[in-house]
Amino acid sequence: MIEIIQKAMCVGCYACCSCCPQQCISMEEDGEGFKYPSVNKSKCINCNKCETVCPVIHSAPTQDFSEISFAAYSKDEVIRSQSSSGGVFSVLAEAVINQGGVVFGAAFDREFQVHHIGITSTDDLKFLRGSKYIQSRIEDTYKEIKEILKTDRKVYFSGTPCQVDGLKNFLGKEYDNLLTQDIICHGVSSPVVWEKYLNYVKDKIHSDIKHITFRDKTFGWNKYAVKIEGKNGTEEKSTFLENEMMKAYLRNVCLRPSCYNCPSKGLKRSSDITLADFWAVNDYIKGFDDNKGIDLVVCHSEKGAKFWKEVVPLLVCREVDIQAASGNFSMNCSSRLPKYRDDFMHSLENHTFADAVKRYCSIPLSERIYTKIKLGIKKVSRRK
Numbered sequence: 001m002i003e004i005i006q007k008a009m010c011v012g013c014y015a016c017c018s019c020c021p022q023q024c025i026s027m028e029e030d031g032e033g034f035k036y037p038s039v040n041k042s043k044c045i046n047c048n049k050c051e052t053v054c055p056v057i058h059s060a061p062t063q064d065f066s067e068i069s070f071a072a073y074s075k076d077e078v079i080r081s082q083s084s085s086g087g088v089f090s091v092l093a094e095a096v097i098n099q100g101g102v103v104f105g106a107a108f109d110r111e112f113q114v115h116h117i118g119i120t121s122t123d124d125l126k127f128l129r130g131s132k133y134i135q136s137r138i139e140d141t142y143k144e145i146k147e148i149l150k151t152d153r154k155v156y157f158s159g160t161p162c163q164v165d166g167l168k169n170f171l172g173k174e175y176d177n178l179l180t181q182d183i184i185c186h187g188v189s190s191p192v193v194w195e196k197y198l199n200y201v202k203d204k205i206h207s208d209i210k211h212i213t214f215r216d217k218t219f220g221w222n223k224y225a226v227k228i229e230g231k232n233g234t235e236e237k238s239t240f241l242e243n244e245m246m247k248a249y250l251r252n253v254c255l256r257p258s259c260y261n262c263p264s265k266g267l268k269r270s271s272d273i274t275l276a277d278f279w280a281v282n283d284y285i286k287g288f289d290d291n292k293g294i295d296l297v298v299c300h301s302e303k304g305a306k307f308w309k310e311v312v313p314l315l316v317c318r319e320v321d322i323q324a325a326s327g328n329f330s331m332n333c334s335s336r337l338p339k340y341r342d343d344f345m346h347s348l349e350n351h352t353f354a355d356a357v358k359r360y361c362s363i364p365l366s367e368r369i370y371t372k373i374k375l376g377i378k379k380v381s382r383r384k
């Protein structure tokens with residue numbers, strides 16, 4: 001029976017509760033809004049399936065394949081402008097849908113909480129497109145995927161590395177008709193902190209929220225902004241350096257506790273393909289960064305590489321040294337746990353969101369100067 005000995009190790013992937021034949025495991029929310037398994041011991045038959053599928057107890061299998069990596073972006077300028085990086089996710093997803101498949105990814109609900117949903121139409125890709133920096137709830141997604149896979153229909157699952165590990169362990173075997181894609185992941189934020197931020201924004205704009213984009217590119221990809229549209233017609237854009245939620249996220253004060261010691265790091269992964277922001281692209285291909293967004297793509301399996309070849313004609317794509325992937329900090333390393341994480345969480349109880357962020361998430365002057373110089377250098381090299 002799954003037992004949470006160290007709460008900070010549970011990634012909240014839903015594999016244990018999805019596989020329980022007695023349905024005696026439920027996912028319960030803690031004070032920060034993160035879900036953890038809770039076992040109804042009176043119904044448990046001690047089959048241990050829940051422990052077998054847990055990706056923290058048993059690492060998900062990786063493939064015997066020499067990783068290859070690419071810099072890529074969609075040739076479709078609209079898709080690219082609406083995506084966090086180069087829009088590669090949409091290109092892969094569209095290809096699967098055009099082959100009659102189902103795509104599972106993270107989408108906002110009406111309250112702007114994040115859940116995994118499945119779609120079968122390219123019109124619905126807009127719901128999945130774009131990064132959401134809050135933990136997405138898997139709910140029945142793994143079970144739905146298993147049922148679809150049995151029908152030979154193609155499935156594309158996109159999520160965090162721990163969610164792909166959870167899915168792979170839950171399935172317990174390879175399916176030719178399943179393509180999995182994870183991301184290089186900084187971590188996922190607390191749904192309760194997110195809700196407090198949303199309430200703070202609603203007060204500020206005197207309106208309910210109509211739409212949120214974490215990665216608006218009005219000021220360019222390198223200086224991405226959070227865009228919030230109110231139902232009253234207001235529109236707010238603040239860069240990741242100014243936006244309060246992004247400051248809290250990037251200063252690591254509201255990540256899931258397991259993100260500080262992530263079990264799914266490393267170049268070898270259970271996924272077929274990994275996507276990430278290719279911030280350092282100019283170090284590998286001079287002048288490639290046009291400030292519109294570029295994906296770093298890593299293929300981890302024969303299946304991933306084969307599918308990649310199929311979509312390449314829809315992309316601007318160049319192969320790069322695999323060092324580009326290893327050089328991305330969050331590929332191999334977990335985000336650092338700040339000493340003041342608990343203080344930040346407590347301060348949200350009796351301060352406004354903006355005040356709590358001001359106290360605990362101010363970016364030191366040295367770092368601000370460094371970022372400004374970095375962005376400045378990118379601008380100058382683009383002009384050349």
Ligand SMILES: Cc1cc2nc3c(=O)[nH]c(=O)nc-3n(C[C@H](O)[C@H](O)[C@H](O)COP(=O)(O)OP(=O)(O)OC[C@H]3O[C@@H](n4cnc5c(N)ncnc54)[C@H](O)[C@@H]3O)c2cc1C
Nearest residue numbers: 083084085087088089105106128129130132158186276277
């Ligand atoms: C929580 C998070 C942390 C990230 N951290 C890093 C990082 O540290 N370094 C880096 O280089 N890149 C990071 N990325 C990846 C990067 O921001 C882009 O998502 C990636 O490059 C794909 O971009 P795209 O333009 O191809 O597609 P997009 O359209 O931007 O990708 C959309 C897909 O991403 C997945 N996704 C979005 N939000 C979530 C979520 N909350 N949970 C699970 N899956 C989600 C979905 O399934 C969604 O369908 C992160 C992404 C997320 C979601």
